[in-house]
Amino acid sequence: MTTETSPTAASQTVEPGDPAAADAELIEAPRTARLDTVEVAATTPEKEQPYAALGLKPDEYERIRNILGRRPTSAELAMYSVMWSEHCSYKSSKVYLRQFGKKVTPEMKQHLMVGMGENAGVLDIGEGWAVTFKIESHNHPSYIEPFQGAATGVGGIVRDIISMGARPVAVMDALRFGAIDHPDTARVVHGVVAGISFYGNCLGLPNIGGETWFDPVYQANPLVNALAVGVMRHEDLHLANAKGTGNKVVLFGARTGGDGIGGASILASDTFAEGGPTKRPAVQVGDPFAEKVLIECCLELFAGDLVEGIQDLGAAGISCATSELASNGDGGMSIVLDEVLLRDPTLTPEEILMSESQERMMAIVRPEKLDGFMEVVRKWDVETSVLGEVTDTGRLSITWRGEEIVNVDPRTVAVDGPVYERPVAYPSYLDALQADTTESLARPADDAGDELRAQFLQLVGSANQADAAWITNQYDHYVLGNTALASPDDAGMIRVDEESGLGVSVATDANGRYSQLDPRAGAQLALAEAYRNVAVTGAKPMGVSDCLNFGSPENPEVMWQFAQSVEGLADGCLELGIPVTGGNVSFYNQTGDVPIHPTPVVAVLGVIDDVARRIPSGWQDDGHNIYLLGDTYAELDGSAWAGVVHDHLGGRPPYVDLAREKQLAELLQAAALEGLIDSAHDLSDGGLAIALAEAVNRFGVGARVFLGEVTEDAGIDLATALFSESTGRVIVSVPREDDVRFRGLCEGRGYPVRRIGVTDAASQALEVQDAFTVSVDELRGLNRAPLADAFGPVVGY
Numbered sequence: 001m002t003t004e005t006s007p008t009a010a011s012q013t014v015e016p017g018d019p020a021a022a023d024a025e026l027i028e029a030p031r032t033a034r035l036d037t038v039e040v041a042a043t044t045p046e047k048e049q050p051y052a053a054l055g056l057k058p059d060e061y062e063r064i065r066n067i068l069g070r071r072p073t074s075a076e077l078a079m080y081s082v083m084w085s086e087h088c089s090y091k092s093s094k095v096y097l098r099q100f101g102k103k104v105t106p107e108m109k110q111h112l113m114v115g116m117g118e119n120a121g122v123l124d125i126g127e128g129w130a131v132t133f134k135i136e137s138h139n140h141p142s143y144i145e146p147f148q149g150a151a152t153g154v155g156g157i158v159r160d161i162i163s164m165g166a167r168p169v170a171v172m173d174a175l176r177f178g179a180i181d182h183p184d185t186a187r188v189v190h191g192v193v194a195g196i197s198f199y200g201n202c203l204g205l206p207n208i209g210g211e212t213w214f215d216p217v218y219q220a221n222p223l224v225n226a227l228a229v230g231v232m233r234h235e236d237l238h239l240a241n242a243k244g245t246g247n248k249v250v251l252f253g254a255r256t257g258g259d260g261i262g263g264a265s266i267l268a269s270d271t272f273a274e275g276g277p278t279k280r281p282a283v284q285v286g287d288p289f290a291e292k293v294l295i296e297c298c299l300e301l302f303a304g305d306l307v308e309g310i311q312d313l314g315a316a317g318i319s320c321a322t323s324e325l326a327s328n329g330d331g332g333m334s335i336v337l338d339e340v341l342l343r344d345p346t347l348t349p350e351e352i353l354m355s356e357s358q359e360r361m362m363a364i365v366r367p368e369k370l371d372g373f374m375e376v377v378r379k380w381d382v383e384t385s386v387l388g389e390v391t392d393t394g395r396l397s398i399t400w401r402g403e404e405i406v407n408v409d410p411r412t413v414a415v416d417g418p419v420y421e422r423p424v425a426y427p428s429y430l431d432a433l434q435a436d437t438t439e440s441l442a443r444p445a446d447d448a449g450d451e452l453r454a455q456f457l458q459l460v461g462s463a464n465q466a467d468a469a470w471i472t473n474q475y476d477h478y479v480l481g482n483t484a485l486a487s488p489d490d491a492g493m494i495r496v497d498e499e500s501g502l503g504v505s506v507a508t509d510a511n512g513r514y515s516q517l518d519p520r521a522g523a524q525l526a527l528a529e530a531y532r533n534v535a536v537t538g539a540k541p542m543g544v545s546d547c548l549n550f551g552s553p554e555n556p557e558v559m560w561q562f563a564q565s566v567e568g569l570a571d572g573c574l575e576l577g578i579p580v581t582g583g584n585v586s587f588y589n590q591t592g593d594v595p596i597h598p599t600p601v602v603a604v605l606g607v608i609d610d611v612a613r614r615i616p617s618g619w620q621d622d623g624h625n626i627y628l629l630g631d632t633y634a635e636l637d638g639s640a641w642a643g644v645v646h647d648h649l650g651g652r653p654p655y656v657d658l659a660r661e662k663q664l665a666e667l668l669q670a671a672a673l674e675g676l677i678d679s680a681h682d683l684s685d686g687g688l689a690i691a692l693a694e695a696v697n698r699f700g701v702g703a704r705v706f707l708g709e710v711t712e713d714a715g716i717d718l719a720t721a722l723f724s725e726s727t728g729r730v731i732v733s734v735p736r737e738d739d740v741r742f743r744g745l746c747e748g749r750g751y752p753v754r755r756i757g758v759t760d761a762a763s764q765a766l767e768v769q770d771a772f773t774v775s776v777d778e779l780r781g782l783n784r785a786p787l788a789d790a791f792g793p794v795v796g797y
Contacts, residue, residue, distance in 0.1 A: 225549070252294075256341065306365065307373065318353050332392050482496075502610070531661055705757035
């Protein structure tokens with residue numbers, strides 16, 4: 001049912017004669033009597049207010065009083081608490097994040113249509129098409145209520161895409177869970193995966209990839225980072241702001257309920273206590289079918305030029321949407337809060353302002369276009385109410401039952417919040433950790449084939465190198481019919497234009513083990529891996545979105561990690577020549593005093609002129625030569641081999657040469673354009689060993705591998721050649737008829753290339769010459785076992 005204006009607060013309560021009427025009167029009467037208006041606040045400066053319970057510090061509360069020249073009303077206090085929260089205001093991270101806007105070149109801005117500060121970044125990908133993408137966290141809710149926490153994380157990031165005027169076309173996720181065998185991990189994994197698959201599948205969006213890690217450090221702080229991609233024509237781009245005095249402020253979508261209250265200020269901006277989850281009401285409840293309707297409704301409103309802009313209601317709800325729209329526009333807005341359609345008529349004005357109920361949008365509509373707007377929302381059966389209008393007062397004024405309960409400068413709420421330069425301290429543990437290298441760890445001798453085989457299989461059957469099909473098979477990869485690549489390929493790829501074949505490739509990566517050893521290097525290694533994963537599909541990397549997951553900013557050692565990571569990422573993007581288009585910071589990921597490993601998740605998006613030239617990650621044909629591009633060094637610190645075989649974390653992560661990564665990406669694009677390679681797979685976690693195993697498993701085609709040239713040239717043993725995680729490396733398969741041209745391409749560009757084997761379909765095995773042989777069946781069985789043993793049968797197997 002579509003409603004243009006909401007019923008009054010009185011008519012939304014129970015009807016007279018209802019058995020609950022007497023109770024409702026008891027609820028409503030005292031709330032009305034206690035209404036804290038702007039007038040009341042000005043005359044009762046001594047009133048004590050629960051600012052600490054809302055996440056505000058004493059000095060922040062005093063600052064609010066100074067801004068207003070009086071104490072805040074309870075509604076104003078609610079607004080400031082959510083908008084000044086760490087999650088919404090970035091008050092501890094702003095001073096560092098500015099590097100992303102400062103460390104840019106003309107090259108980096110060439111294709112950037114919208115950068116940081118909007119709902120999502122936008123890139124020009126050519127042929128009149130633009131793509132918008134962003135990754136954000138929903139970590140804390142996903143520990144408390146895994147299903148709804150993860151589901152609403154997907155819903156929220158999709159609404160960011162809608163608000164830019166784009167049609168969502170794909171989603172991805174980057175997940176971190178506790179130890180795979182911990183009793184609580186199954187609860188979180190089952191809930192998170194079910195929530196992501198439920199919401200994404202119901203929306204009809206393909207989930208094209210991502211990553212999953214298990215580590216005890218994430219036990220009580222799982223990371224659920226959701227990414228969405230949208231496409232639009234250049235002329236369809238829209239930005240959200242409240243301009244034009246007299247324009248209407250319209251709320252449409254789902255009704256406002258009691259779910260998600262304080263999610264940003266309390267749940268997402270605090271740590272978990274040892275007592276366990278206690279903030280269940282702060283987790284939102286999602287309805288993907290309502291969001292699907294909202295997508296189509298918004299796109300029709302944009303197409304009909306019926307809105308000046310649309311803002312999604314996510315973190316901080318109406319508090320965020322009104323203050324941000326007003327700040328980005330002419331600076332004034334008048335709102336009648338009684339007009340908000342409610343699921344729960346007992347909500348107080350403070351709760352209405354703080355609620356993070358899902359599937360809601362706020363639009364700015366010219367008065368002469370309001371009828372047309374209403375026709376569209378009626379068509380889609382979307383409930384709607386006109387809350388107020390844009391003013392020229394420079395103030396955000398909100399009334400409730402005829403009384404003014406908010407009167408603030410919106411910029412003080414949404415823009416000019418606290419900015420902290422928190423104490424930074426070099427971690428006390430770091431020197432000892434970096435000194436504890438893998439040099440002393442035992443490695444199998446070259447002639448110890450059985451031991452090499454055992455360690456190889458140990459990695460193949462480990463949780464973080466395992467086949468993630470238990471998760472990904474629950475997602476629909478191919479809905480909409482434009483998926484060119486999806487999990488388990490190194491990156492997902494979506495066709496944007498059906499006629500030309502123009503498409504985009506996206507990958508997400510992070511390695512918390514590397515970042516624990518060296519946060520700056522860890523961030524650059526995440527960037528390099530995501531960049532390389534896009535490049536191996538044949539696409540040209542063009543932009544970055546990041547989700548920076550860290551412990552408490554009140555811990556000086558965590559702030560040092562954060563500062564190092566942001567600097568490393570900003571410098572890395574500058575060297576690669578690709579901009580950061582937007583992202584998210586998630587602090588307070590710790591239990592008690594123990595933070596997670598710093599985990600900067602980096603998403604890279606690239607463009608390919610024709611998805612028909614895409615390159616899969618595994619070989620499919622017999623008799624193709626296998627080449628290793630790049631040099632291998634003795635770099636085992638922080639490696640999967642060190643962790644799985646020796647339960648060791650120490651030393652320094654692999655060296656990353658970003659100029660070399662850029663050179664490699666250009667080489668792969670040239671090879672793809674000329675059709676010289678049939679498959680390409682990056683080398684990262686688990687090194688060459690895991691890359692070979694995954695390339696074999698992809699299509700079940702075996703290979704014979706000989707690593708003599710690699711070990712001799714680098715002066716390393718066979719174990720190091722297999723397990724080193726040196727960067728700037730990929731393996732490719734090349735048809736024999738293209739062999740000479742391919743080698744010439746590599747040599748002409750000065751990139752190291754070594755032939756290390758040949759594909760062998762008949763053998764049904766991976767043979768490492770003079771070391772060991774493993775059948776395809778054994779490889780697949782071991783690789784699939786970890787998740788199936790922990791969580792149950794795999795869908796589709």
